[in-house]
Structure formats: C-alpha cells, structure tokens
Amino acid sequence: MPQRITEARIDFTNLRLTTHNRMVMIPAMQAQVVTDHVFAALADPTRRAIFEHLARDGEQNVRALTARAGVSQPAVSKHLGILKHARLVSHRRAGRETHYSAQPQALKPMLDWMGMYTAFWHDRFDSLESLLGRMDQ
Amino acid sequence: MNEAAASRSLVIEREMPHPAEKIWRALTQGALVEEWLMKNDFQPVVGHRFSFRSTPVPGWDGVINSEVLTIEPNSKLAYSWGTMGMMSVVTWTLTPTKAGTHVRMEQTGFPSETDAAYKGATYGWTKFIANMERVVGGLE
Numbered sequence: 001m002p003q004r005i006t007e008a009r010i011d012f013t014n015l016r017l018t019t020h021n022r023m024v025m026i027p028a029m030q031a032q033v034v035t036d037h038v039f040a041a042l043a044d045p046t047r048r049a050i051f052e053h054l055a056r057d058g059e060q061n062v063r064a065l066t067a068r069a070g071v072s073q074p075a076v077s078k079h080l081g082i083l084k085h086a087r088l089v090s091h092r093r094a095g096r097e098t099h100y101s102a103q104p105q106a107l108k109p110m111l112d113w114m115g116m117y118t119a120f121w122h123d124r125f126d127s128l129e130s131l132l133g134r135m136d137q
Numbered sequence: 138m139n140e141a142a143a144s145r146s147l148v149i150e151r152e153m154p155h156p157a158e159k160i161w162r163a164l165t166q167g168a169l170v171e172e173w174l175m176k177n178d179f180q181p182v183v184g185h186r187f188s189f190r191s192t193p194v195p196g197w198d199g200v201i202n203s204e205v206l207t208i209e210p211n212s213k214l215a216y217s218w219g220t221m222g223m224m225s226v227v228t229w230t231l232t233p234t235k236a237g238t239h240v241r242m243e244q245t246g247f248p249s250e251t252d253a254a255y256k257g258a259t260y261g262w263t264k265f266i267a268n269m270e271r272v273v274g275g276l277e
Contacts (some may be wrong), residue, residue: 128160128163
C-alpha cells in the first residue's frame, strides 16, 4: 500500500508541472517577442510619459509633445521612433505635420503576461500552503 | 480602478497559520522549494546563481535562471527570475501576525522598478500599469 501512495504523489507532481507549462509558460513564450519590445520601449520614464500623454489626450504633433516632455525635440523624435517600433505609437502625416497617436492595444501581451503569472503564483501559493500543512513545526 | 485591473497585480498576499520560521524553511530549503515550486539548486546565499527547472516543452527548455538578491532570515527573500529573455525579480516578505504569518510575494518584471532613480517618479510603473489597464480595458 505505501507503494501506491508514492506513485500517486509522483503523478500529482507531474500533473502540476504539466499544468504549469500549459497554463503559464507556453502562452508567455508566445507573447515574449512582442512583450520584449514593449517592455524595452517602456523601460524609459520619458517614453512612458509620452505614451501615457498620447493615450490620455489623443493625437499630438512633436512640438506639443516636446512642450510637455521636458527634453529636446530630437530626443522626443527618437523616443517616438522606439515607441513606433514597438507598435505602441502610430503616425499620420497631414501636410508638413506628423501627428502621433497611442496604440494601447499593443500593451495587451504585456498585461496578459502579468495575468498569467498571477494565476501561476496563486497556484504555487496553494501548493506552498499544502506543503506547510504536511511539514513539522 | 476596475476589478480586472486590481486583480492583475503581481503582488500576491496571503495570511498563513504557520510561524515565519517554518515558512522561511519552505522558501529557502531546496528540497522543500521543489515540493511546491520547482526543482532547483537554490542556496540561501546572496549572489548565489541557481536555476529552477521545469519539464521542457518544444520551444522552451524549462529553465528559469536566478540569482539570490536578498536574504534576511525569516523575513525577506529576493531572487531574479529570468526565462525566455525576460528578467523579473521575485521578492518574498514574511510578517508575523497574531494568527501566523502574512506572506507577500511581489514579482516585478520591469528593470526600472528596481532602479532607485525611478522610485517615486511621476510615471512609476504601478501607476502607469493601472492607468493603462483602464485604457486597454476600455477597448474590450
């Protein structure tokens, strides 16, 4: 009989790892490429500020963005280039003006990644509590 | 903030009816960590590089590369969590309570969050994420 209990525990462990892979790691892996660009683009506080400004107040040109950003216009243009590369920002030309707007849906993979890890850690917390229940003081 | 945004936070907290010393053992003894998290070669030494190993799947080797960042016995543990090109930091904080211990796990996936220069910045990550959750939530 003790043999059977051991086998059941091994199965349980494997099931946990499989669930872990399926639920957390594979979707995270698929979202990785997109998410990496998004993380890198938003690692800079000035770019976060520019992005948030566009997301809240709508389309802007470089001049308006520079007035709020506290850095030079070339610097703002460079930041916009990185945000565009991550597909967080799109642009539209109107005559000699270029208007920039936020594409907040590009954040979704990053937010999904956070959601998957939240599910993962809740599951681990359950396992930790179960282990604590089995441990001696 | 809407419910979905609040629940997506990477801070997970739970009160557990066990003493902090016991939970600390479960968090820092490799064999015990394997029981609830993953296979590992963890050592409770700051600067120790180790890995968590899960079952490999196509496209992912199942390895999480880590380094111990903080060890404050029975109270605080932090390690980096690097996998598939993404680096984050996992921090455990244990606070004794009347009924046991308050266990707090925080996973920050953003290098700037650990950079003191950005602490308290107007556009801190927490606020940024909360704001963006609202914007993205509005799209659905």
